[in-house]
Amino acid sequence: MIKKHSVLGLFSILFLIVTSGFAQNKTVPVFENGEAQIVEGFTNPQDWIRHDLWVETNFDTDEDGKPDRMHVSVTRPKQTDTEDLKLPVIYVTSPYFAGVAADLPGVMWEVEHELGDIGKVRVHPEVTRRGERPIISNSHLRKWVPRGYIVVHSSSPGTGLSDGAPTIGGLNEALAPKTVVEWLCGKATGFTEREGNEPVTAFWSTGKVGMTGTSYNGTLPLAAATTGVEGLEAIIPIAPNTSSYHYYRSNGLVRSPGGYLGEDIDVLYDFVHSGAEDKRPGNNKRVRDTEMKNGMDRQTGDLNDFWNDRDYLNQMAPMKAALLMSHGFNDWNVMPEHSNRIYQKAKEMGLPTQLYYHQFGHGGPPPMTMMNRWFTRYLHGIENGVEKDKQAWIVRENDKTDQPTPYDAYPNPEAKNVTFYLNKGGNSLGDLTTKKNKKQKTETLVDNFNISGKEHAQASNSNNRLLYATPKLKTELHISGESEITVSLSSSKAAANLSIMLVSLPYEDDAKVLTDNIITRGWADPQNHKSLRESEPLKPGKFYDVTFKLQPDDQIIRTGQQIGLVIFSSDKEFTLHPKPGTELTVNLDKTSLTLPVVGGLEAVKIATD
Structure with a gap:
């Protein structure tokens, strides 16, 4: 005769066997x-x-x-x-x-x-x-x-x-x-x-x-x-x-x-x-x-x-x-x-x-x-x-x-800030160097929103932008992080757009290198040179220092390319389009560009000297 507790034990074993098999047939994440x-x-x-x-x-x-x-x-x-x-x-x-x-x-x-x-009042469409x-x-x-x-x-x-x-x-x-x-x-x-x-x-x-x-x-x-x-x-x-x-x-x-x-x-x-x-x-x-x-x-x-x-x-x-x-x-x-x-x-x-x-x-x-x-x-x-x-x-x-x-992180931990200075010739092509040369004085551009950033970068001569470039790179140069620019400028009017492009030259249309053309870019209102919360009209002829960061990037500039800095006013694709004709005068001696370069100044010297 089987004892009662033995029967219960047998049922427990059978239950475990059955439920174990059932669990094995369940669909579960793998x-x-x-x-x-x-x-x-x-x-x-x-x-x-x-x-x-x-x-x-x-x-x-x-x-x-x-x-x-x-x-x-x-x-x-x-x-x-x-x-x-x-x-x-x-x-x-x-x-x-x-x-x-x-x-x-x-x-x-x-x-x-x-x-x-603010221009004309816009229409308000309805959504279906x-x-x-x-x-x-x-x-x-x-x-x-x-x-x-x-x-x-x-x-x-x-x-x-x-x-x-x-x-x-x-x-x-x-x-x-x-x-x-x-x-x-x-x-x-x-x-x-x-x-x-x-x-x-x-x-x-x-x-x-x-x-x-x-x-x-x-x-x-x-x-x-x-x-x-x-x-x-x-x-x-x-x-x-x-x-x-x-x-x-x-x-x-x-x-x-x-x-x-x-x-x-x-x-x-x-x-x-x-x-x-x-x-x-x-x-x-x-x-x-x-x-x-x-x-x-x-x-x-x-x-x-x-x-x-x-x-x-x-x-x-x-x-x-x-x-x-x-x-x-x-x-x-x-x-x-x-x-x-x-x-x-x-x-x-x-x-x-x-x-x-x-x-x-x-x-x-x-x-x-x-x-x-x-x-x-x-x-x-x-x-x-x-x-x-x-x-x-x-x-x-x-x-x-x-x-x-x-x-390990972004920006690249090996990136160090390197400051570049502008040398006269920007209406055609001025030099962008790590050595500051005194008495470069001023250069002027005339605003015209009809000209795109790409056209500014490609023009061999233009009074509508200023362009400065490094020597052709002898080795690749790796930029990682946020670039920063300080532009010392005066305006002929109380308000003006300020647009910046950092480009790789020559600015090519080849689809294979399209992403290499624009390194980074940025925009600022000179009226906000003191604070983003408070703008003030510009006094024509008075110089203001405008400092701001460009968009973050991580890019290796190819051997044989030049790093070009384009300074212009209204950006056809992004900013408002005031009537052409506003003059911006840039004080080259007080204007600089800081790039986050992997390897720092030593890497720049190897690539440009």
Whole structure:
């Protein structure tokens, strides 16, 4: 006879055998070499569960008396239902998912007018919302769901089926994704309908969330991270706009982003305002026609509290998320300073940080291996050592984007500042040397916005720009970091644009060397020579010293090239277009350029002597 306790023991053994076999048949994430692998059981889109919901925030930016609710869509493997599987989340949020305004005549601000004016009143287009439930977007699904992640999308406030008002960098654009992250961690309330009361929970989430996206979609992960929200473990912003001021202004100057001449913050507001039609008039009155109109200041371009409140560098103190940033050194839309300034602060704060820079334009994610290792480490908790990897990854000239060169940090730790001085002859070609030669006196240029920066660099003689160059390089020269220029100038008028290009000469049109032509560039308003917050009219004939940094770069200048400094006034592609004729006179003896050169002065001497 079998004793009772023996029977119970036998049942326990059988239960363990059965459940062990069952567990072995479960579909779970798989990792190799520190990266999440594609798992066959997660790959069939027909098996994915897709649904949408609304997460309730604690703000009411459309002022309808109810908390704004954000529209959220979820795509997850079926095993999160059938096998009670919990997975981490890749979250993407955007104001673009529901459509944008048409590119109509008069949408942009007029730029052909005198400095200090604002030109004609622009038109305000309406957005026709697109998209059907439950799908907000299909982005990132095929990349991450098969690797054992849930992908979540949401529409930003005042766009698509989300309540609220777009603010283009306002506080609600950080608090909205913060609340979605909190819902994913069980700390906020979600509902099945926009107006309903039936709750829905993220029972399938591990409470570990990562965010990514490009451009505006890359800005919002940083916005969410600056709130310090628990559960947002890692972010990968790609070409993010980290400051509206740095996007629409430059050192006191009204400056457009590349390719969007005349755009300003209110233009972008109209462009994305795809939310409820009945809420748009009220939103327009409060946000666009009051807050933005009173704060954006196209007359002076000065920095003020309106712009400071839309700068995420000022809001980073609570941030805890691990940061991997990506940007292009030749991104003249969202310029490379946007990522560098955040990277430097994150380093200073001691956050896990990596930076990936390539030599191309707007967009461009890090290699999949980098992204995979980042999210595997911080969302799945796999100890793959990514935090011990090199901190800076630079795609060298002519290399493939998935083969970056690792460096200890950015700028290159071996880079040292070298000062160059200007020698007369700039209307044709003056010398740019590390030796300061006294009594170079002054040289003058005449503003003409009709001439592009490229034409200025290519002209053998011109009274519309000044051009100075080093001798032809005998060896390669590696520049890494932010260059800085001081220009001592006087103007024939009370206001003038100041534009700078650092170029590699000869300025060629060959597509193979296109990215080598422009090393870096910058713009400034001489009226702001004392402070970005306060401009003052220039006294004709009086000299002012204007000092500012150019865009960060990491570039190897080829043997046989010359480094050329182009000084001109209005930039056809970026600045306002005042009537041609303003004269800028540059005091060469008090003007200098500082370049961050790997190897410092010794490397310059080897390359130029």
